[in-house]
Amino acid sequence: xxxxxxxxIITIKDIARKFKCSPSTVSRALNDNPVxxxxxxxxxxxxxxxxxxxxxIISLSLLNKSSKTLGVILxxxxxxxESSMLEGLQSVFxxxxxxxxxCVTNESYSLxxxxxxxxxxxxxxxxxxxxxxxxxxxxHYEHIENITKRNIPLVYIDRKYDGTTxxxxxxxxxxxxxxxTQHLIEIGCRRIAxxxxxxxxxxxxxxxxxxxxxxxxxxxxxxxxxxxxxxFEVESxxxxxxxxxxxxxxxxxxxxVNDHVCIGAMSVIRERNIKIxxxxxxxxxxxxxxxxxxxxxxxxxxxxxxxxxxTASDLLLSQLNNKLLSSRVLPTKLIIRESSKKY
Amino acid sequence: xxxxxxxxIITIKDIARKFKCSPSTVSRALNDNPVxxxxxxxxxxxxxxxxxxxxxIISLSLLNKSSKTLGVILxxxxxxxESSMLEGLQSVFxxxxxxxxxCVTNESYSLxxxxxxxxxxxxxxxxxxxxxxxxxxxxHYEHIENITKRNIPLVYIDRKYDGTTxxxxxxxxxxxxxxxTQHLIEIGCRRIAxxxxxxxxxxxxxxxxxxxxxxxxxxxxxxxxxxxxxxFEVESxxxxxxxxxxxxxxxxxxxxVNDHVCIGAMSVIRERNIKIxxxxxxxxxxxxxxxxxxxxxxxxxxxxxxxxxxTASDLLLSQLNNKLLSSRVLPTKLIIRESSKKY
Numbered sequence: 001x002x003x004x005x006x007x008x009i010i011t012i013k014d015i016a017r018k019f020k021c022s023p024s025t026v027s028r029a030l031n032d033n034p035v036x037x038x039x040x041x042x043x044x045x046x047x048x049x050x051x052x053x054x055x056x057i058i059s060l061s062l063l064n065k066s067s068k069t070l071g072v073i074l075x076x077x078x079x080x081x082e083s084s085m086l087e088g089l090q091s092v093f094x095x096x097x098x099x100x101x102x103c104v105t106n107e108s109y110s111l112x113x114x115x116x117x118x119x120x121x122x123x124x125x126x127x128x129x130x131x132x133x134x135x136x137x138x139x140h141y142e143h144i145e146n147i148t149k150r151n152i153p154l155v156y157i158d159r160k161y162d163g164t165t166x167x168x169x170x171x172x173x174x175x176x177x178x179x180x181t182q183h184l185i186e187i188g189c190r191r192i193a194x195x196x197x198x199x200x201x202x203x204x205x206x207x208x209x210x211x212x213x214x215x216x217x218x219x220x221x222x223x224x225x226x227x228x229x230x231x232f233e234v235e236s237x238x239x240x241x242x243x244x245x246x247x248x249x250x251x252x253x254x255x256x257v258n259d260h261v262c263i264g265a266m267s268v269i270r271e272r273n274i275k276i277x278x279x280x281x282x283x284x285x286x287x288x289x290x291x292x293x294x295x296x297x298x299x300x301x302x303x304x305x306x307x308x309x310x311t312a313s314d315l316l317l318s319q320l321n322n323k324l325l326s327s328r329v330l331p332t333k334l335i336i337r338e339s340s341k342k343y
Numbered sequence: 344x345x346x347x348x349x350x351x352i353i354t355i356k357d358i359a360r361k362f363k364c365s366p367s368t369v370s371r372a373l374n375d376n377p378v379x380x381x382x383x384x385x386x387x388x389x390x391x392x393x394x395x396x397x398x399x400i401i402s403l404s405l406l407n408k409s410s411k412t413l414g415v416i417l418x419x420x421x422x423x424x425e426s427s428m429l430e431g432l433q434s435v436f437x438x439x440x441x442x443x444x445x446c447v448t449n450e451s452y453s454l455x456x457x458x459x460x461x462x463x464x465x466x467x468x469x470x471x472x473x474x475x476x477x478x479x480x481x482x483h484y485e486h487i488e489n490i491t492k493r494n495i496p497l498v499y500i501d502r503k504y505d506g507t508t509x510x511x512x513x514x515x516x517x518x519x520x521x522x523x524t525q526h527l528i529e530i531g532c533r534r535i536a537x538x539x540x541x542x543x544x545x546x547x548x549x550x551x552x553x554x555x556x557x558x559x560x561x562x563x564x565x566x567x568x569x570x571x572x573x574x575f576e577v578e579s580x581x582x583x584x585x586x587x588x589x590x591x592x593x594x595x596x597x598x599x600v601n602d603h604v605c606i607g608a609m610s611v612i613r614e615r616n617i618k619i620x621x622x623x624x625x626x627x628x629x630x631x632x633x634x635x636x637x638x639x640x641x642x643x644x645x646x647x648x649x650x651x652x653x654t655a656s657d658l659l660l661s662q663l664n665n666k667l668l669s670s671r672v673l674p675t676k677l678i679i680r681e682s683s684k685k686y
Contacts, residue, residue, distance in 0.1 A: 049485075052492030069461070077429070077445075083421035090447065094454065099461050102420075102445040104433065111437065118412070118442050122465070142392075149395030234636050260633070267636040290603070293577050293610040295638045 010051045019044060070316070071119035071127040073103045073112060075159075079232075079260075080288040081305045085157060088309020089128065092317070098125070109134035113143040120146065126153035126316045131161050133201050153319035157312045159202060160327075167327045169312045173203055176301035176332030177210025177255070180283045183299075183334055184253040185218050187342040189281055193226040193244050193251035195237055195261045207257055207285065226251055230261045237264030245272055252280060253340075259284035259291050262298055262339075270295075282339040296338035304330050353394045362387060413659070414462035414470040416446045416455060418502075422575075422603075423631040424648045428500060431652020432471065435660070441468070452477035456486040463489065469496035469659045474504050476544050496662035500655045502545060503670075510670045512655045516546055519644035519675030520553025523598050523626045526642075526677055528561050530685040532596035532624055536569040536587050538580055538608060540600040550600055550628065569594055573604045580607030588615055595623060596683070602627035602634050605641055605682075613638075625682040639681035647673050 012030075016023040029036045029044040030053075036044075070093060074082055090100060101124065103115040112132045119127055127147055135141070141161060147154045148166065156168025184192050194211050197204030212222050225247060228240035237256070241264065244251050256262040262284035269280055276282055276296055284291060287302035311328050318325045355373075359366040372379045372387040373396075379387075413436060417425055433443060444467065446458040455475045462470055470490055478484070484504060490497045491509065499511025527535050537554050540547030555565050568590060571583035580599070584607065587594050599605040605627035612623055619625055619639055627634060630645035654671050661668045 052489050069465075076426075077420055078423065078426035080421065083419075086420070086447065090449075099446065099458065102447070103442065104429065104445070106433075115442065122412075146395050234632050263633055263636050267638070267640075270638055289577050290606055290633070293606050295610070295613055297610075 010048075010053045012053075015044060015048055015051075015053065018047065066125055067123045068097055069099050069101055069122065069124045071101050071103060071115070071124045072157075073105060073115050073119075073127065073129045074157075075105050075107045075130055075132050077102065077104055079258075079286070081286055081303060084305035085309040085312075088306040089313055090309075092310060092313035105132045107133040109138050109140065116143050116147060120150060120152065124152065126155070126320060128155050128157050128312055128316065130156065130158040133198075136161060136202060137200060153316055155312050155315045155319070156327075157308055167315055167325065169308050169315065169328045169330065171303045171308065171330050172332055173206035174210040174213075176285065176303070176334070177207040178214045179210075179332070179334045180255050180285070180299075180301050181211045181214035182218075183336065183340060184255065184281055184283060185214070185220070187277075187281060187340060189253035190220060191223070191226060191249060191251045192220070192253040192255060193228070195228055195230050195240055195254060195256045195265060197229070197257040198231055199229060204257060211255055230257060230264075232258055232260060234260045234264040237261035238268055241265040241268040245269070245274065250280070254280060254282050256282070256284045259286045259288045259298060259300055262300075263290075263294065266294065266298075266339075277338065277340050278343050283334075287333075287335050291335075292337060294339075299337045299340040300335050302333040302335050304332075353391075353396045355396075358387060358391055358394075358396065361390065409468055410466045411440055412442050412444055412465065412467045414444045414446060414458070414467045415500075416448060416458050416462075416470065416472045417500075418448050418450045418473055418475050420445065420447055422601075422629070424629055424646060427648030428652040428655075431649040432656055433652075435653060435656035448475040450476040452481050452483065459486050459490060463493060463495065467495065469498070469663060471498050471500050471655055471659065473499070473501040476541075479504060479545060480543060496659055498655050498658045498662070499670075500651055510658055510668065512651050512658065512671045512673065514646045514651065514673050515675055516549035517553040517556075519628065519646070519677070520550040520598070521557045522553075522675070522677045523628070523642075523644050524554045524557035525561075526679065526683060527596040527598065527624055527626060528557070528563070530620075530624060530683060533563060534566070534569060534592060534594045535563070535596040535598060536571070536594035538571055538573050538583055538597060538599045538604045540572070541574055542572060547600060554598055573600060573607075575601055575603060577603045577607040580604035581611055584608040584611040588612070588617065593623070597623060597625050599625070599627045602629045602631045602641060602643055605643075606633075606637065609637065609641075609682075620681065620683050621686050626677075630676075630678050634678075635680060637682075642680045642683040643678050645676040645678050647675075 012023045012026045015026045025036060026044055029041045030048060032041065072089060076082060093100060101119065105111045109132055112135055154166050156166055158170060160168040160170060181192060196208050215222050228243060230236040230240060254265055256265060262282055265282065269276055274280055282298060284298050284300040287300040291298040291300045307330055315325050355366045355369045358369045368379060369387055372384045373391060375384060415432060419425060436443060444462065448455045452475055455478055497509050499509055501513060503511045503513065524535060537551065539551050558565050571586060573579040573583060597608055599608060605625055608625065612619055617623055625641060627641050627643040630643040634641040634643045650673055658668050
């Protein structure tokens with residue numbers, strides 16, 4: 001069985017000893033250099049393969065100055081949005097021979113800092129970064145500035161911080177939330193509740209601001225009793241929705257910070273035999289693949305998750321070619337389904 | 344703006360020149376060696392920080408023989424199961440100072456091979472591997488055997504291949520499927536359909552076998568018309584479910600290969616105003632967080648996804664300490680909800 005013992009790693013020198021030739025002959029044979037005759041090349045290659053010889057790409061990368069590796073730092077990877085962004089990145093870089101190192105920070109500043117240090121030390125060719133919440137909260141950006149100081153291409157995906165000179169691709173969350181709220185007003189809703197995301201998180205704040213500004217534009221009251229906090233997960237919407245339905249004056253619509261909180265809200269609403277959308281309309285955010293198959297099918301604000309990955313790839317490829325494209329903000333799209341139909 | 348220019352990387356020699364001291368003094372100062380007086384240490388550390396100096400962990404790792412990095416190779420990361428496994432791994436290794444390199448193969452043999460080569464070249468301390476479907480199909484395992492040849496600790500998670508000597512943590516998919524089918528028989532169902540996963544995939548086959556063997560044990564017919572193929576995603580269940588409901592003799596239950604195909608099935612069943620579970624009972628697999636909030640709440644076979652990550656971490660840590668624990672198969676648990684209640 002395999003226990004770790006680095007003394008058994010086979011080197012070019014070991015192979016040279018075995019065949020009584022010079023290390024440079026072995027190296028040429030392994031690189032398929034025609035200077036070495038074919039039979040010798042084959043023999044050496046087969047032996048190297050059999051013995052588990054592995055070219056040391058790290059020391060190669062110190063010479064070549066390219067590791068063909070990119071870092072991708074994300075706060076989490078457990079929802080449709082993140083895996084679609086990753087798919088977009090991978091679809092561009094995998095055919096080009098790049099490997100993606102995916103690092104998950106769980107919104108932790110210190111993990112984000114550690115990951116950046118490690119990626120820089122590993123001499124990645126570039127970094128995609130979606131800034132962690134703690135980093136925003138603490139306002140420490142030195143670790144990110146270190147990337148720029150070392151002239152490593154950096155592209156923000158999904159989240160950047162104010163004041164950075166770096167480029168990135170984000171989605172217009174504010175506009176998406178504004179559109180969703182506007183649509184609810186248009187179908188006649190007047191007491192529109194909001195299941196918001198965690199306080200202080202940029203994405204929560206942008207969506208909340210879009211919701212609030214749309215109400216204000218239409219001279220509707222921004223009622224604190226109708227604004228409750230969730231953590232983006234299904235379970236976190238259960239109690240807040242119960243409180244909303246316990247109000248003397250119930251809401252006639254709920255705008256959820258994402259589709260998952262709407263799934264939680266739907267289950268509470270159904271339990272009480274309240275009709276969606278006739279008594280309460282519902283709109284989520286993300287347009288995840290399950291939205292259209294829920295009961296009733298859920299209206300939702302679509303983020304172009306895969307397109308974020310593709311566009312971010314363009315920005316990074318340009319930087320690798322010493323060109324700098326400017327940041328992009330991708331528009332959102334409101335997908336209207338049964339849960340917010342007018343009756 | 345940052346364009347890549349490696350000439351600007353600052354080295355220990357540059358710092359030494361700046362302070363007119365030896366490189367070894369700089370190195371000691373940066374390593375906080377008390378031989379160097381505190382003021383000098385601080386001055387040098389601050390300057391290094393300001394100039395974006397980065398310790399070259401790669402060359403360090405060639406000396407230390409440990410990169411404090413682990414590779415995690417997964418076929419995909421877009422469902423609850425995979426992100427929970429990753430969370431389990433991270434909760435053990437992050438506090439120990441290890442970084443996880445997550446590599447997503449999309450079930451591709453050649454990507455899996457490339458990732459393993461790259462991880463070995465980067466001298467990771469160990470690898471977690473969930474074998475890709477193409478690798479099974481092609482039966483080429485040399486790239487995996489290379490890990491063992493180089494004595495790098497290897498732990499399979501979720502999927503291993505027959506005949507490997509390596510250890511791993513898997514889930515008893517067969518037993519889970521058997522239990523689910525048995526439960527459907529116990530509540531009185533006799534025409535039990537199966538929305539199976541892609542043919543040839545181990546997880547699909549194990550679950551199918553559990554379903555089939557349970558039917559046979561109870562002297563029920565294994566009816567080809569009631570067994571239709573999906574690809575694990577919601578959309579892929581729509582047409583198969585429509586065909587099932589178009590049969591002259593409709594099924595009285597559906598066992599889905601995962602929760603997502605059940606969500607698709609539910610939406611078709613509801614459209615036709617067929618009652619769940621009175622007319623058709625439904626059971627999924629995974630017990631993902633949304634299962635209990637669906638309409639009706641979905642019975643499901645629970646995989647201990649996070650526990651796979653934790654147990655696999657134990658196996659790898661033991662190997663790092665030159666001990667070899669044996670493979671583990673974690674049991675599944677049937678969670679019964681409204682969608683398969685007896686009436």
